[in-house]
Amino acid sequence: MSDLSGKHGLIVGVANKRSISWAIAQAAAAAGARLALTFPSARLEENVRELAATLENPVLAPCDVASDQQIGDLAATLQHEFGGLDFLVHGAAFAPADALSHPFVETSRESFRVALDVSVYSLVALTRAVVPLMEPRGGGSILTLTYIGSQRVFPNYNVMGVAKAALESSVRYLASDLGPKNIRVNAISAGAIKTLAASGISGFSSILQVYRDRAPLRRGVDTSEVADAAVFLLSQASRAVTGEIVMVDAGFHVNGGI
Numbered sequence: 001m002s003d004l005s006g007k008h009g010l011i012v013g014v015a016n017k018r019s020i021s022w023a024i025a026q027a028a029a030a031a032g033a034r035l036a037l038t039f040p041s042a043r044l045e046e047n048v049r050e051l052a053a054t055l056e057n058p059v060l061a062p063c064d065v066a067s068d069q070q071i072g073d074l075a076a077t078l079q080h081e082f083g084g085l086d087f088l089v090h091g092a093a094f095a096p097a098d099a100l101s102h103p104f105v106e107t108s109r110e111s112f113r114v115a116l117d118v119s120v121y122s123l124v125a126l127t128r129a130v131v132p133l134m135e136p137r138g139g140g141s142i143l144t145l146t147y148i149g150s151q152r153v154f155p156n157y158n159v160m161g162v163a164k165a166a167l168e169s170s171v172r173y174l175a176s177d178l179g180p181k182n183i184r185v186n187a188i189s190a191g192a193i194k195t196l197a198a199s200g201i202s203g204f205s206s207i208l209q210v211y212r213d214r215a216p217l218r219r220g221v222d223t224s225e226v227a228d229a230a231v232f233l234l235s236q237a238s239r240a241v242t243g244e245i246v247m248v249d250a251g252f253h254v255n256g257g258i
């Protein structure tokens with residue numbers, strides 16, 4: 001049932017081979033999907049191009065998710081290349097470095113705005129852009145990536161925790177809006193994984209150790225484990241699931257405070 005053959009998907013958020021979105025791209029391709037990948041800047045284009053070259057017949061397009069113009073151009077490219085879209089993976093997130101190392105109370109208005117714009121509003125904007133591509137297909141699946149820092153305090157996660165709370169709420173509102181069109185919207189809340197984005201959080205390695213010590217499975221998770229859950233959520237196997245935050249975190253979230 002977790003089959004994506006004949007499906008066309010857009011993956012936003014591949015930076016390098018450690019990216020969770022790259023693991024999802026590989027798993028979705030292995031399940032039969034044809035993919036479009038984006039790069040946010042010329043600096044990352046080469047990385048994404050090299051990875052995409054290992055996929056079958058990929059589409060590559062620029063997309064800074066803070067730009068409505070680039071999101072519009074991306075939708076036009078997808079219409080041209082795929083003639084529609086079956087799924088979207090939203091794996092873009094960003095907060096300025098100062099906001100991830102100083103106490104949360106010191107978060108500047110500008111850092112707050114940028115973090116929420118790139119990490120949350122982008123889901124709303126991308127979703128709006130792809131709905132017209134999904135409707136003629138009879139529906140679709142949209143997936144974003146979140147972290148339990150939305151609910152609990154982790155050192156230096158700060159404004160990203162606030163952004164993830166807004167992201168999870170956005171998943172529910174979007175799911176409610178788009179359910180009548182058979183477009184589902186879900187999130188995976190992944191356990192901590194060492195990626196480019198994670199390395200921007202001061203003291204991240206101590207968070208990783210907490211998973212090994214305290215998660216019921218006594219370990220962290222890897223990107224392929226998140227990707228397997230993602231393929232389920234992108235496929236017909238999850239056709240009755242929407243508005244959901246699926247925890248893929250070795251069970252860490254069941255812990256109490258001690």
Ligand code: NAD
Nearest residue numbers: 013014015019020040064065092093145192193195196197
């Ligand atoms: P990553 O650095 O590989 O991915 C983050 C992506 O966001 C990068 O590809 C980056 O290019 C992209 N991005 C940033 N600004 C952008 C912009 N303006 N336009 C377009 N793209 C932009 O790191 P990752 O850990 O794979 O992160 C993917 C998602 O998973 C993020 O939402 C992250 O918060 C979430 N997540 C990560 C962890 C973890 O521990 N690594 C845990 C739970 C959730």
